[in-house]
Structure formats: C-alpha cells, structure tokens
Amino acid sequence: MSINAYLAVGLGSAMGSALRYSVSLASMAMLGSHFPWGTLLVNVLGSCLIGWLAATASRAPHGKLARQQPLLVAGFCGGFTTFSLFSLETLHLAQPGSMGLALLYGIGSLPLCVFAAWMGEHLAFFNQPAA
Amino acid sequence: MGHGITSVLLVALGGALGGIGRFAISNAMAHALGKAFPWGTLCVNASGALLAGWLLGVYGVANTQSLWLFAVAGLLGGYTTVSSFSLQTLELWQSGQTNRAALHMVAQLLLGIAMAALGWWLAQG
Numbered sequence: 001m002s003i004n005a006y007l008a009v010g011l012g013s014a015m016g017s018a019l020r021y022s023v024s025l026a027s028m029a030m031l032g033s034h035f036p037w038g039t040l041l042v043n044v045l046g047s048c049l050i051g052w053l054a055a056t057a058s059r060a061p062h063g064k065l066a067r068q069q070p071l072l073v074a075g076f077c078g079g080f081t082t083f084s085l086f087s088l089e090t091l092h093l094a095q096p097g098s099m100g101l102a103l104l105y106g107i108g109s110l111p112l113c114v115f116a117a118w119m120g121e122h123l124a125f126f127n128q129p130a131a
Numbered sequence: 132m133g134h135g136i137t138s139v140l141l142v143a144l145g146g147a148l149g150g151i152g153r154f155a156i157s158n159a160m161a162h163a164l165g166k167a168f169p170w171g172t173l174c175v176n177a178s179g180a181l182l183a184g185w186l187l188g189v190y191g192v193a194n195t196q197s198l199w200l201f202a203v204a205g206l207l208g209g210y211t212t213v214s215s216f217s218l219q220t221l222e223l224w225q226s227g228q229t230n231r232a233a234l235h236m237v238a239q240l241l242l243g244i245a246m247a248a249l250g251w252w253l254a255q256g
Binding site for chain 1: 146187214220243
C-alpha cells in the first residue's frame with residue numbers, strides 16, 4: 001500500500017468522523033438522547049453508500065470512483081460509520097427500564113445495515129443501464 | 132458544550148488517525164490470514180469496542196470533554212466501522228456463503244458487546 005492510500009484514508013476518515021459527530025449532535029438536539037438515533041442513522045447511511053460505491057466501482061473498474069476507493073470507502077464510509085459507539089450505546093441501554101430497547105437496537109442494527117448495503121447496491125444498478 | 136469548531140477538529144483529527152490505523156490493521160490481517168473471511172474488520176471492531184468500554188469505565192459518559200471527543204468520538208469512532216462489516220457480510224451472502232455471513236454478523240455483535248463490557252469491567256478493577 002502506498003503512502004498516498006494511507007493519506008487518502010486519513011483524509012476521508014477525518015471528514016466522515018466530523019460529519020458523524022455533526023449528525024449525532026443534530027439528532028440529539030432534534031430527537032433527544034434517549035435512543036441513539038444518530039449512530040443508527042450514520043451506520044445505515046454509510047452502509048447504503050458503501051454498497052452503492054462498491055457496485056458502481058465494480059461496473060467501471062478504471063473509472064474515477066474506483067480510483068478513489070481509499071478516500072471514499074475505507075476513508076469516508078469507514079470513518080462515518082462506527083462500531084465502538086454502537087457497542088457502548090447497546091451496553092448503556094442495557095439496564096432495567098430500557099432492556100427492550102437495548103435488545104432491539106443491539107440485534108436490529110447490524111441486519112438493518114446489511115440490508116442498507118444491499119439497497120445501495122440495487123440503487124447503483126437502477127441508476128445505470130446494464131452495459 | 133465546548134467550542135464548536137474545536138470539537139469538530141478534535142473529532143476529525145482522531146478520526147483521521149483511527150481510520151489510518153484501521154486501514155493498516157485490515158491490510159495486515161488480509162495479508163496474513165487471506166481474504167476468505169473478514170478477520171480485519173472483526174479484529175478492529177472487537178479491539179475498538181474493548182478500548183471504548185475501558186474509556187467509558189474510566190471517564191464515564193463525558194460527551195463534551197476534549198479527551199472523549201478526540202479518543203472516543205474521533206479515534207475509536209473512526210477506527211471501528213460498520214460500513215465494511217455490512218459490505219463484507221453482503222458479499223459473503225451473495226457468493227453463496229450464507230453460513231459465513233450469519234457467523235460474521237453474530238460474531239461481530241456478540242464479540243463487540245462482550246469486549247465493551249470487558250473493557251468497562253477492567254476499568255472498575
């Protein structure tokens with residue numbers, strides 16, 4: 001891996017992380033902090049985007065998007081989505097009174113994100129006529 | 132709430148370092164163990180959850196502290212990833228490896244929660 005790929009990943013991850021933090025602040029201001037809507041939203045959106053990027057890049061392996069994979073995929077999508085906060089929030093919810101929410105969030109999030117990646121892939125196929 | 136711009140910059144700086152760390156470890160794991168199973172993502176997410184749980188145990192929920200912004204929202208947030216997990220699970224599933232896809236999902240979930248709890252517990256000791 002070239003140093004340029006690492007720099008691109010760092011840049012993309014910085015932008016993704018800053019945007020994730022902004023989304024989480026905005027969601028707390030609008031929807032309160034009882035349920036981690038912000039993290040759920042970034043993880044679903046980031047998964048949808050990575051599915052779309054992978055499908056689009058696989059159709060044009062030498063295109064612009066395919067060449068920007070470190071910046072967009074490992075960088076932006078990786079930094080935008082987060083697993084550590086998801087784990088912490090599930091633990092935080094897992095206490096008397098919100099055990100049901102903890103189970104719903106813990107068990108529901110990951111399948112929802114895989115589904116979002118599948119949706120993203122299909123959006124890419126809708127947007128481009130079959131070659 | 133701290134200064135808005137400073138907070139975002141702390142998160143971005145942590146996110147850059149975390150993302151580079153994730154990329155380096157994923158590449159090293161793929162090189163060492165092959166690409167048949169996404170070991171890199173599993174390893175990154177499990178270790179990130181452990182550290183996040185430990186920091187939670189040591190510092191408590193302190194959403195506006197500079198250290199929390201840099202280390203948890205930035206560094207560990209950028210280090211761990213759900214998007215790669217989603218894509219890799221989808222790819223396993225679509226290549227007919229349904230069992231591996233299900234195993235990957237269950238392993239991520241259980242390992243992530245267990246590691247976060249372990250980190251928190253270690254900080255209490």
